[in-house]
Each structure stands twice: as structure tokens, then as C-alpha cells.
Amino acid sequence: MDQWDYTSGMLLPGETVAVVQSHVRVYNGDDKIQAKVDVGRATLTTHRLLWETGSLKTGLLLGKVQKLDKESKGFTAVFSGRSPKIIVHVVPSQRQQPRTADSCPFIKEKPTTFFKLGFTQGGLDEFITKFADILRQKTWEKLPPAEHNRRLGILGIERDIDDEATRTEQKISEAFHDLKSLMEMAKPMVQLAKTISDKAAKIAARTSEDEEDAETVRFRKQLLNLGIADPVTKDSYSSRAEYHLHLAMEICDTLDKVVLDAGGMMTLVEAYCRINRARGLLVISPDDLMSACEMLNKAPNATLSLREFDTEVKVLQHISFDEDLQLTQVLSLVEERGSITPNECAITTGVPMFVVQQSLIRAEALEKLCRDESVEGLRFYPNLFLNSGSIEAS
Amino acid sequence: MRRRVGVASVVHSRNAEQLFTKKSTIIDQNSIAKLETNLEELKQKLKWFASKHQVDLQTDAAFRNEFLNMCKSIGVDPLASSKGYWTQYLGVGTYYYTLAVQIVETILSGVDRHGGIMLLKDLWIRLERHRPNFLQDSHISFEDIFQSLKLMKSLGKGCGYIRTSSQKSQIDQGLVYCVPEELKQDQTLLLTNVGQSGKCCFKLTDVADSLGWGGLRTKTAVDQLIRDGIVWVEKRGGSEGEYVRYWLPGLFLNNSYEDDE
Structure with missing residues (x-):
């Protein structure tokens, strides 16, 4: 019964009394309460259930009441003279720390999810009808704004x-x-x-473990934020090919910007994670993604294409991350510096070393560059044997 | 209230100020605790719903979007559900597909720290921690993780498991990666770092410290550079233990040969 508070006997702003009944006994769960005097006056208002005895004034906010029941009168009760009772179910207390005696009137009571009101001198029917009405109206939720200022x-x-x-x-x-x-x-x-x-x-994480979890949660938020409102589903299309084509278009629409931000390239593995998070609950299989990516070249205005390296790594490549464009970039760097190593090139362009190396080797195959392999590593020079002047990509 | 003057007034107001500060800290802490309770409650409820009503959620488009919006704000995994549930209602394949999403997400979220490679054991702990704790059945097993990785094979060699020991008991010491060697920026970062130091030789610990990397990550990057012939190794046995230096011949001309020791 730790949801009960002490009260002053004053009404709250906007609160009105609905019904008053004296000689009402309070039970905690099925048991009598431990206070000496357990019969008092129950007052039902639009906001609270008040209960007072000569020495005690308490109240329960109606927001904490879950539902009401009338205790079914057993056969024996009729003879034993037991009073009719209302069972009041309350929201289980979610408090972190137990309450202290100076704020909680029923501190000694065991925690339960309901209490009972026993009507020793009648009045139950009127009380429970009004009680149910008030619970339905939820007047306590419609606090006048002035209340806050008070x-x-x-x-x-x-x-x-x-x-x-x-x-x-x-x-x-x-x-x-x-x-x-x-x-x-x-x-x-x-x-x-x-x-x-x-x-x-605004609250910072407390431990490093929290921080790592927070990191994943943040990342997930980002991924979920790409949200596709109406994901493509298999059932909407008559053929698998058509389904995969539409999936390909969805992938383009959703990941276009992300791939661009990631530097123009993204592994299919990462794309798999991102597209599924964006789709929310309708997960696609890796095979479906693969088939969809193979359809990218058939999709109209596709900004992404599938690229597979010799090492079997598969990536989605943005249209702006064009191989020829890269080649031009690499060649102009060589022109500018006279010669270049793959790692210098990677540092300058911010493109992964492996990818840069591929471009350099491609330039070599196109007879634009010559390699010099020495103890200092691999270095590329302009191919002056075949191009006497400029080496710009043609 | 009577106005205080003189020293007494100063002392009084200073005391009051301290009391107010103290009280406001307590109130702040209280309201944070309350907020966290609400947040936790909402998280649990969302997870519970995801785990119980996955099928209902999938069929009702409008409600699905509302639900996803809630998950989005809180960062709750909308796919949080038990293996048993997935298997029963949506097919066991779907379970592994969702687990695959969770694996990649977990690893990628820490790329800044570990470069996209994690101990299987760490990965497993993180995955388990993000599972709703009321789902008693079907914990994630290593086998489940392997199965998900296997399903992603068709996506090319972008992720996988690297065995580090042949012993079965050491299986959790293996590594799971989601960023393939080809697309890693680690080697570039390492070379830039050494280049900026003005020297052409380095120790693993120096680089690891200045980049804030773990030993494993540094070693992997250096090994790759050695394979590519960009970095050379110098090893000498000595009375004070083994002396190991890594040299960058590419920097011989620009940077100094000096070694601190």
C-alpha cells in the first residue's frame, strides 16, 4: 500500500467530492491492516480516494487505480455477517527506493497489488457506481493549467x-x-x-560498458532513421525477377546518399545490414539482396552498381565513383608530383589503399604509368616510353 | 522577513546558496532517475511487443510504421524476438537473417574503436546483452552466429570468421570481421601517423598509443603492410629482451633515422 500518501484534508484545485461513506474498513490485500483503528471515513473525489480515521488522514491518487471489482459474496459470508467489499486493484509500485515512514502512512504493510474496502454499514452500491464513473472520466488528468502555478x-x-x-x-x-x-x-x-x-x-552514459551499448543504440537509431515507409514485398509481384528489380530500385533510393557519404563504396555486407534496418520488420535474405544487386544495371536511373574485386569482395559503387574518374584523378596526381606510391596516393585521396592500387595497376595496363619496384617499395612514374608529353586519360 | 545586514547577512546568503545548490543536485538526480525508469519501461515494453506480435506488426502497414517510429526514437531493435518465435511463425531462415543484421550492426557500430574486427566472445556478449532479457528461451549460440555468417557468403567476402586456434575450447577467441582488408583505412591511417612523427621507424606500442588502437588492430595493419612490402621488420635478441623495430623504407629520404633508444 505504498501508493498512499498523507493528506492535509484540503481539496486539490479542480477537485470535487463525489460521495462520502463512514465506517469503511480498509484491508491490505486479503488481510486487515496493522493500524489500531482500521475503520474510517472514505471520501471519493474526482481526483483521489481519501480515507481518514481520528488520527490519520490519507489519500490515494486515482491515477494509480487499475480496476475495481466487487467481491463475490460467498455462501458463508451471508451467515458470518461479513461486510460486502470492493476490491481496488492498483498499479504496482515502480519505486526504486522504498518509501520512508514520514511520507508513507502504511509503511508497515506488505506490498500487494490490491486493497479492499469493507462497507460495514452499507453504501457499497452507490460508492462503486460513482467510483467506476469517475475512473472512466479521468478528471484528474485534465488538470487546469493554473494548478501547476500554484x-x-x-x-x-x-x-x-x-x-x-x-x-x-x-x-x-x-x-x-x-x-x-x-x-x-x-x-x-x-x-x-x-x-x-x-x-x-542529454544524460551521459555512466560506465564504459554503457558507452559501448549506447554506441550500438546510436548507430541503430541512425540505421532505423533511413526508414522505408512501404517496403517492397515478394507477394506484390508476379515474378521473382520483377520483385528483385523493384528491390534494386528501393536499394538505390535508400542507400544512394549513404554510399556517397561512405566515400562512394560500400560492401554488400554493410548494405545488407542497412537495407534491412531501413525496411524495419520486413527482413530480406542475403540471397534476395544479391539477386537485387544483380538487377541494378536493369533498374532505370540507378545511381549504384555492383562491383566485384578479384578477391571476391563485393561492393555497391556509387555512379560518381567511376573507375575512369579515379584513373584521371590518379594520373593528375602523378603529373603533379612526378611519381607516386600507392600509400601516398591513398593518403592524399582518402580512398582505401587496395582500391587505389587497383587504379594504378589499371593505369599501368593502359600504358599511362610505369612501375619502379625497389627496396623502397612500389612507385609509379609517368610512362614516357610511350607518351612523350601529357599522360592525361584520353 | 527581516533584512539582515553586515557580516551575518553575507554568511547567511552564502549558506543558503550552498543549500540550494545541494538541493538542486538532488532534484536533478531524482528527475534523471525517474526519466531513466520511464525510458527503461518503454524499452522493455517495445521489445516485448516486438517479440510477441512480430506477425501482427508485419501485416498491418500503418501500425507497423507507428511501431517502428517508437523503436526509432528509443533505439530499440524492432527485430528483437526469440529463435523459437521466428522459427514457429516466420521460418528459421528469417531468424538467421535477423541475427545477421544484428551481427553486422554490432560490429560496424564500433568501427572507430576496433576497425571492424571483434573477438567472437565479445560479439556474442554484446548480442546477448541486446536481447530482451525476458526471453528466457533460445540464447544465441556460436553456431547461430556461424550460421548467419555462412548465409552472408553469397554477399562476397565482406565478413567472416577467422579461426585463431585449432582447439575447440578456444573457439570464442576467434575473430569476426565485417570490414574486408581491401576496404580498410587502417594501413593508410598508420602510415600517415608514422609519416607525421618525422621518423622512419616505429614500435607497435608507439603507434597503438598515438592512434588509440588495440594491439590486435595495430598488428593486423602492420602485418598487411609487411606482406605488401611497405614495412620491414628488424629483430634482435638482446639481454634486455627482444628488440623489434618496424622500418618504412619509403620514408628513408624524408624522415630521420633516429631511434629513441
Whole structure:
């Protein structure tokens, strides 16, 4: 019963009393509570359930109530004179630390998920009807804006934070109750997820382990952000070829910019990861990706093409990362410096060494460059045997 | 309130200020803790939904997008589900396809640190940690990882497993890579680093320290450079242990021969 608080006996702004019933006994779960006096006056308001005895004033925010039940009167109860009871199910407490005696009136009680109200002198029927009505209306959620301003001082700030967290907690557990409720509340949940994550982004990770996890989560966010709204599916096309062609177009649209940002080249393995994350839940197989990439040359206006190195590494290559263009770039570097090694070339152009080397060797095969292999490594010079002047690509 | 004057006033306001600062720190910590609780709750719920309703989510396009939007904001894996579930409803192949996505994602997210190569054991730990913890069944096994890597074979040699020991018990000490040697920038980075140091010889530890790399990553890059004939090795046995230096003949003309020791 640690969801209960002490109350002042004053009503909250906007709060009105719905029904009052005296001689109501409170039970924690199925057991009597440990307080000496366990019968008191129950007051139901639009915001809270209040319960007070001569020495104690307590209240429970209705936001914490999950549902109500009327205890079925057993056969024996009629004879034993047991009072009729309402079972009130509450949201399980999510507190990190246990509450202390000075803020929680029922500190000694065992944690349970429900409590009961026993009506020793009648009034149950009216009480439960009003209770159910109020739970449906959720008046406590429609706080007048002025209410916020009323809470002044540090205590007010602390309470606001508390309430905010509790409200969020409730919203989440309501929305995710089942598939249907999530579908109904999807829109506000998307917003909530965004708000929470924006706030959380400002909090730094605490340990290096957290940091590594955070790194993966950040990366995943990036990948998911490419989101394809309507992924191509096999069922929509009559032939596999047609499916793969459309998949190829989807790949071009989605990865065009990413491949360009990555320097014009991306392994199919990375592309596999990225396209699937962008597709969200509709995962494609590596074989489907491969078949789609083989269709890239048939796709209209494709900006990506499949390239396979002699070493069996397969990559998606951006149209701007043209082999001839690279060749021109390499040749102009040689022109400028007189000679060049593959690693100098890699450092200057930022292209991986292996790829640069391929271009240099290609230039050699085209008789534009000559190699000089010495103890200092491999170095390329302009081929002056066959070109007396300029070596620019023709 | 009575206005305080003089020294008493200064002392009073200073004390008050300290108290306020202290209190505001406590409030900050509190609200962060609350926020983290909410965030964690939402994460768990999203994962739970992904694991239970994968099929429903796949069939309803509008809802699927809303759901993905939530996952996107929080960074939750929308494919988080157990092997049993995938196998039962969507075919065991799909399980390995999703695991493949998760493997590549995990490795690529740390490329800045390790260059795209990870110990199988580390990879496995990270994958397991990102699995929803309420899924008791079907932990990821090494075999599952191998199976996923095998399925990606058709995508060319862009990823794979490198055995480092023939012993079965050491299988987790093997390496999984997602960036092929051909496309690595490590060698370029290493050469740039040595070139800038103004010397033409280096020790592994020097390079590893100044680049912030692990030993494994440095060694792999240097070995490749040795194979390509760009780097030479000098080894001498000595009373104070083995002396190993790596030389860059390409820098003989520009940089100094001096060795610090």
C-alpha cells in the first residue's frame, strides 16, 4: 500500500467530492491492516480516494487505480455477517527506493497489488457506481493549467517531477496493455517515445560498458532513421525477377546518399545490414539482396552498381565513383608530383589503399604509368616510353 | 522577513546558496532517475511487443510504421524476438537473417574503436546483452552466429570468421570481421601517423598509443603492410629482451633515422 500518501484534508484545485461513506474498513490485500483503528471515513473525489480515521488522514491518487471489482459474496459470508467489499486493484509500485515512514502512512504493510474496502454499514452500491464513473472520466488528468502555478517552492518542483513520471508510467502501461490498445494509442506513444528519448539524450552514459551499448543504440537509431515507409514485398509481384528489380530500385533510393557519404563504396555486407534496418520488420535474405544487386544495371536511373574485386569482395559503387574518374584523378596526381606510391596516393585521396592500387595497376595496363619496384617499395612514374608529353586519360 | 545586514547577512546568503545548490543536485538526480525508469519501461515494453506480435506488426502497414517510429526514437531493435518465435511463425531462415543484421550492426557500430574486427566472445556478449532479457528461451549460440555468417557468403567476402586456434575450447577467441582488408583505412591511417612523427621507424606500442588502437588492430595493419612490402621488420635478441623495430623504407629520404633508444 505504498501508493498512499498523507493528506492535509484540503481539496486539490479542480477537485470535487463525489460521495462520502463512514465506517469503511480498509484491508491490505486479503488481510486487515496493522493500524489500531482500521475503520474510517472514505471520501471519493474526482481526483483521489481519501480515507481518514481520528488520527490519520490519507489519500490515494486515482491515477494509480487499475480496476475495481466487487467481491463475490460467498455462501458463508451471508451467515458470518461479513461486510460486502470492493476490491481496488492498483498499479504496482515502480519505486526504486522504498518509501520512508514520514511520507508513507502504511509503511508497515506488505506490498500487494490490491486493497479492499469493507462497507460495514452499507453504501457499497452507490460508492462503486460513482467510483467506476469517475475512473472512466479521468478528471484528474485534465488538470487546469493554473494548478501547476500554484505549486510553489522546492516541494512543488519535486512533486511536479514525481507526478510527471507517474503519469508517463501510467500512459505506457495502459498503451502497451495489449495489441489493440497500442494500436489506438500509437500516435501519442510515438510522441512520448520521442520526448523521453530527447530528454535522455542529454544524460551521459555512466560506465564504459554503457558507452559501448549506447554506441550500438546510436548507430541503430541512425540505421532505423533511413526508414522505408512501404517496403517492397515478394507477394506484390508476379515474378521473382520483377520483385528483385523493384528491390534494386528501393536499394538505390535508400542507400544512394549513404554510399556517397561512405566515400562512394560500400560492401554488400554493410548494405545488407542497412537495407534491412531501413525496411524495419520486413527482413530480406542475403540471397534476395544479391539477386537485387544483380538487377541494378536493369533498374532505370540507378545511381549504384555492383562491383566485384578479384578477391571476391563485393561492393555497391556509387555512379560518381567511376573507375575512369579515379584513373584521371590518379594520373593528375602523378603529373603533379612526378611519381607516386600507392600509400601516398591513398593518403592524399582518402580512398582505401587496395582500391587505389587497383587504379594504378589499371593505369599501368593502359600504358599511362610505369612501375619502379625497389627496396623502397612500389612507385609509379609517368610512362614516357610511350607518351612523350601529357599522360592525361584520353 | 527581516533584512539582515553586515557580516551575518553575507554568511547567511552564502549558506543558503550552498543549500540550494545541494538541493538542486538532488532534484536533478531524482528527475534523471525517474526519466531513466520511464525510458527503461518503454524499452522493455517495445521489445516485448516486438517479440510477441512480430506477425501482427508485419501485416498491418500503418501500425507497423507507428511501431517502428517508437523503436526509432528509443533505439530499440524492432527485430528483437526469440529463435523459437521466428522459427514457429516466420521460418528459421528469417531468424538467421535477423541475427545477421544484428551481427553486422554490432560490429560496424564500433568501427572507430576496433576497425571492424571483434573477438567472437565479445560479439556474442554484446548480442546477448541486446536481447530482451525476458526471453528466457533460445540464447544465441556460436553456431547461430556461424550460421548467419555462412548465409552472408553469397554477399562476397565482406565478413567472416577467422579461426585463431585449432582447439575447440578456444573457439570464442576467434575473430569476426565485417570490414574486408581491401576496404580498410587502417594501413593508410598508420602510415600517415608514422609519416607525421618525422621518423622512419616505429614500435607497435608507439603507434597503438598515438592512434588509440588495440594491439590486435595495430598488428593486423602492420602485418598487411609487411606482406605488401611497405614495412620491414628488424629483430634482435638482446639481454634486455627482444628488440623489434618496424622500418618504412619509403620514408628513408624524408624522415630521420633516429631511434629513441
